[in-house]
Amino acid sequence: MERMRWIWMVLLTGWLVSCSSKEDTLEEMEQETGFLSQAVHPLRTTQDLDLLLNEIGNSQYVLLGEASHGTSEFYTWRADISKRLIQEKGFNLIAVEGDWPAAYSLNQYIQGRQGGTAQQALQAFRRWPTWMWANQEVAGFSEWLRQHNQTLTQNQRVGFYGMDVYSLWESLEEVRAYMEAADPAIAQLAREAQACLAPYNQDEQRYAQATDQGISCAPPLQRLLEAVQAHRARQPANHEAAFNAEQNALAAVNAERYYYQMLxxxxxxxxxxxRHMQETVNRLVAQRGPGAKIIVWAHNTHVGDARYTDMVNSGTVNIGQLLREQHAQKGVYLVGFGSYEGTVVAATSWGAATRTMTVPPAQAGSWEALLHRHSxxxxxxLMRELQNSQEVLKPRGHRAIGVTYNPSSERGNYVPTVLPRRYDAFLFIDRTTALSPL
Known part of the structure; x- marks a missing residue:
């Protein structure tokens, strides 16, 4: 009997200690995450975006990020936000972290100027990593854009464009093809630039290495750009084909500069x-004219203001910072994305095969871990609802997954970030799933 009483006392003590520990844990959790509570709102359906749309207000520039290039929910939520911005606030331009020629081909489909399907139009994205844009999520959004545009006149339709800088050879070929009929003398300048680059067989690394030997294709590219700019100046202001040629010539010049600096x-x-992304956004807004409102899709590392990360220590800037600095009076709204765990499409090295990988739980102390711990x-x-306490303004790790990823070596994937300054709003998806490449 005495032995049984002793056993029950031990069990009761253990239960009381367990309850006490749970209370302590809940108390600690409240202390650690309580400062987030007033800024946290549920995100279950697109109706929950009402608060975000109200916050965006009359902003002319809305930048939508992503914490990886291979997460389905980042693409689908960006699409849902974009649809509402288009329908309710009159946004009419989308610029994405993709090549101008490939995105312009998709734009032709979205505008109703070519037939087929969105999946067929997305085959224009041939540069690795193709899954960034050639995926089911973008295909679905593209079909929606095409159907939406069919209800509008030609000059009201939403445009979809690329703002990246990699398309040296592709952009050159687009300029040559257009100028063969428009201005054969400029087409010859394009062929001369192509001839300069021909020995490198569309291999950016080979060209970059050749510049160490004093080789440069910058002069013929610059001559081509100036000739294309003069050609466009002779056309009506809304001449889209001339604008497309000029943007391709600019992309080629800046691509050569990028590859020169790459090594x-x-x-x-x-x-x-x-800065090329910023210039492209500005050119699109100017080309569209009065009433232009633009949505930007890019990685958090481009969208989130670089001044509130460790990027500032090296003098690194990004489009979010640049547009905030330049267009604050017109309204620039930055939206970041993040997740705690899930799966993602990526590769183990540059150019390697696409894989679906497991994203482990976020590291302790990171913003993602803190948000998961909250709920x-x-x-x-909504960042304006966060109090300016020391906890809020404390830099914490913020996960960024690129096109190459190693889940077993996560430490280098966290960017020290003052989250409420880097973004105006933040969408947190607790568990994410991998993108669906075509």
């Missing part, structure tokens, strides 16, 4: 790339 300075090449559910954070 020399990571910071210089990065800044050149994001293991999807949520929307």
């Amino acid at each position: 020399r300075s990571n910071v210089t090449s990065w800044n050149l790339r994001d 293991a559910e999807n949520k929307l954070l």
Whole structure:
């Protein structure tokens, strides 16, 4: 009997200790995440985006990020936000982190100027990693855009464009093809630039290495750009084919500059790339004219203001920072994305085969871990609702997954970030799933 009483006392003590530990854990959790509570809103359906749309207000520029290039929910939520911005706030331009020629081909389908299906139009994205844009999620959004545009006049339709800087050879070929009929003398300048680049067989690394030997194709590319600019100046202001040719010529010039810097300075090449994105956005808005409102889709590392990360220490800038600095009076709204765990499409090395990988739970102390600890559910954070406490303004790790990824070596994937300054709003998807490549 005495032995049984002793056993029950041990069990009761253990139960009391367990309850006490749970209370302590809940108390600790409230202390650690309580400062988030007033800014956290549920994110279950597209109706929950009402708060975000109200916050965006009359902003002319809305930038939508992603924490990886291979997560389905980042694409689908960006599409849902974009649909509402188009329908309710009159946004009429979309610029994405993709090549101008490939995106322009998709734009032709979205505008109703070519037949087929969105999946067929997306085959224009042939540069690795093709899954960034040639995927089921983008195909579905493209079909929606095409159907939406069919209800509008030609000059009201939503355009879809690429703003990246990689398309040196592709953009050159587009300029040559257009100028063969429009201005054969400029087509000859394009062929001369192509001849300069021909020995490198569309291999950017080979060209970059050749510049170490004093070789440069910058002069013929610059001559081509100036001739194309003069050609466009002679056309009506809304001449889209001439604008397309000029943008391709600009992309080719900046691509050559990027590849020249690629092996020399990571910071210089990065800044050149994001300044090209900024310039492309500005050119699209100017070309569209009065009433232009633009949505940008790019990785968080481009969208989130670089001044509130460790990027600022090296002098690295990004499009989110640049547009905020340039167009603050017109309204620039930055939306970041993140997740706690799930799956993602990526590759183990540059150019390698596509794989679906497991994204492990976020590292302790990161923003993602903090948001999961607050509640293991999807949520929307509105940054203006966060108090300016020391906890809010403390830099914490913020996960960024690129096209190459190693889940077993996560430490280098976290960017020290002051989240409420880097973004205006943040969509947190607690558990994500991999993108669906075509």
